Amino acid sequence: MKNLKVIAFDADDTLFINETYFAETEKKFCGLMEDYLSHQSISKELFKMEIDNLQLYGYGIKGYILSMIEAAMRISNNTLPVEIIEKIVQYGKELLEKPIVLLDGVEETLEALHGKYKLVVATKGDLLDQRRKLHNSGLGHYFHHIEVMSDKQEVDYTDLIRRLEIQPSEFFMIGNSLKSDVLPVLAIGGHAVHIPFHTTWAHEKIDHQIVHKNFMTYKKMTEVLKQLK
DSSP, X not given: OTTOOEEEEOOBTTTBOOHHHHHHHHHHHHHHTTTTSOHHHHHHHHHHHHHHHHHHHOXXXXXXXXXXXXXXXXHTTSOOOHHHHHHHHHHHHHHHTOXXXXXXXXXXXXXXXXXXXXXXXXXXXXXXXXXXHHHHHTOGGGOSXXXXXXXXXXXXXXXXXXXXXXXXXGXXXXXXXXXXXXHHHHHTTOXXXXXXXSOOOGGGOOSSOOOOTTEEEOSSGGGHHHHOO
């Protein structure tokens, strides 16, 4: 830990609220399509479409909008009225315009670490949307580097660390996803902290516990400061 040089933060549901807004939109989508299937079945169809489309669209709201439209077409057997498609697009635009709500302890933690370490954002999603959210969050001045990744696999973190000109052991990742923010970082020799968010997208869940000397989990962001004195 004494050799740490870079502390990286995930953005969505680590710095500010995100998944809550997606859950609200999905609920509205299910209500819009409830003449065709139950809400549970609609959610399953939408999730399947999202996963099928990840390689084409990547992560983010724009891919989510397209997945909602495609799922609606499939659910309706291509009989969907144009008014429903227009409503789905409207839901997507509303999602893009949601307010940025910082999570508890985020700014306090960044303020405490700023100047002691090189702070970076390492997140995935749509480049334009993520940059907009970070700009609107008012947190941009804390960060030396912002990396919007197409995915968060070992190779993606290895590339980031190479660009930062550090060793994996000098890298410390903080995020809400065990799958994306913790496991790949530990696998390449870095350090990782998990700070759970109350809502987690099904694709980001894992079915086993993590036990590793470079891993910790905390309930809130400010607890990280105990580890980074």
